Amino acid sequence: MTDTPLTKFQLFRLFAGMSLMGFGGVMPWAHRILVERRRIVDPTQFLEILAYAQLLPGPTICHIGMIVGHRQCGQGGAWAALAGMIVPPFVFVVGLATLHQIYGQAGWIQDLLRGMAVASAALVAAMALRMSLALPRTIRNLIFAAAMFAGIALLHWPLLLVMLGLGAMSLAIPVRER
Amino acid sequence: MDRQDEIALQIFWHFAMLSMMAVGGGVLALAPDMMRYVADDNGWITRQDFIESFTLAQIAPGPNFLFATLVGMKAAGIPGAAAATIAVIVPPALLAAFSLHWGAKRGGSAWGQRLRRAVAPLSIGMVCSTAWALTRSSVHTPVDWLAFAIAVAVLYGTRFNPLWVIGACGALGMAGIL
Numbered sequence: 001m002t003d004t005p006l007t008k009f010q011l012f013r014l015f016a017g018m019s020l021m022g023f024g025g026v027m028p029w030a031h032r033i034l035v036e037r038r039r040i041v042d043p044t045q046f047l048e049i050l051a052y053a054q055l056l057p058g059p060t061i062c063h064i065g066m067i068v069g070h071r072q073c074g075q076g077g078a079w080a081a082l083a084g085m086i087v088p089p090f091v092f093v094v095g096l097a098t099l100h101q102i103y104g105q106a107g108w109i110q111d112l113l114r115g116m117a118v119a120s121a122a123l124v125a126a127m128a129l130r131m132s133l134a135l136p137r138t139i140r141n142l143i144f145a146a147a148m149f150a151g152i153a154l155l156h157w158p159l160l161l162v163m164l165g166l167g168a169m170s171l172a173i174p175v176r177e178r
Numbered sequence: 179m180d181r182q183d184e185i186a187l188q189i190f191w192h193f194a195m196l197s198m199m200a201v202g203g204g205v206l207a208l209a210p211d212m213m214r215y216v217a218d219d220n221g222w223i224t225r226q227d228f229i230e231s232f233t234l235a236q237i238a239p240g241p242n243f244l245f246a247t248l249v250g251m252k253a254a255g256i257p258g259a260a261a262a263t264i265a266v267i268v269p270p271a272l273l274a275a276f277s278l279h280w281g282a283k284r285g286g287s288a289w290g291q292r293l294r295r296a297v298a299p300l301s302i303g304m305v306c307s308t309a310w311a312l313t314r315s316s317v318h319t320p321v322d323w324l325a326f327a328i329a330v331a332v333l334y335g336t337r338f339n340p341l342w343v344i345g346a347c348g349a350l351g352m353a354g355i356l
Contacts (some may be wrong), residue, residue, distance in 0.1 A: 020239045066274045075278070079271075089239055115351015116348040123236065149310070167297065
């Protein structure tokens with residue numbers, strides 16, 4: 001950790017900059033900037049923060065910001081980091097969508113977006129693949145992942161119900177230690 | 179309250195509830211249920227609109243949950259954009275702030291481990307559902323499938339910036355190939 005903790009304003013700027021660099025995901029930049037460039041957290045701390053952030057529901061990257069902000073500057077720091085992470089890209093993306101509303105009828109823009117949609121589907125598919133292969137290959141995992149997929153993707157059941165049902169079952173059936 | 183604000187409010191409640199279900203897979207995993215809610219059940223936007231919003235958010239910088247912002251915007255203008263964004267961010271952020279305050283610092287605790295193991299296959303099922311929904315809506319012709327397969331291979335197997343893949347597919351779209 002650096003000696004002098006960052007102020008709220010510095011935290012806002014740090015995470016705003018990081019967020020605006022993150023085309024196709026902010027996480028790689030979070031590691032690059034927080035650990036490698038600024039050395040605000042060391043590599044072990046980063047893993048620990050990541051594990052904590054992933055445990056909380058909601059966007060992991062925002063939780064990383066809040067945890068780092070909190071360590072630097074308390075509750076105010078956590079919210080300053082979150083605001084930095086969200087407000088500037090919010091403005092950017094709303095601006096982009098406004099431009100799209102005005103000019104989106106042009107044929108070439110529709111062609112462009114149709115092509116890009118293939119890539120954005122591929123982006124999520126690659127992420128799904130990476131996550132699936134990282135999961136231990138047990139019958140239990142396979143059954144629960146398949147049940148979730150069937151409920152949401154094939155049967156179009158409400159996520160809330162499927163999640164509560166399968167979540168309760170998954171917690172009730174203990175994972176066997178290997 | 180006019181119609182737009184009413185829709186924004188309904189989006190707010192539904193997305194806020196969903197945000198607490200996004201465990202492990204991030205907000206991306208909520209996309210199929212959001213699509214079901216705004217497009218299939220309520221008909222505020224079409225599935226096509228949903229995919230366009232998703233794709234626009236992918237090419238903008240920032241955390242990838244900003245697609246929810248654009249879905250809200252498409253359904254209910256700026257109030258919708260704000261409602262969707264706040265709904266996705268704030269409930270989990272409050273939870274994070276509480277847990278930081280009470281010092282539940284470690285995702286490595288026994289209870290945290292257990293929860294994570296229980297939820298891991300479910301979040302993978304959710305992300306796979308997102309990949310499925312996007313692919314079904316954006317990938318149609320055999321040539322689309324070829325481009326999709328190459329894109330997944332490149333995104334999975336290399337460390338290329340995803341923007342290059344999105345750009346390449348956009349160019350193919352403009353050339354009338356995808």
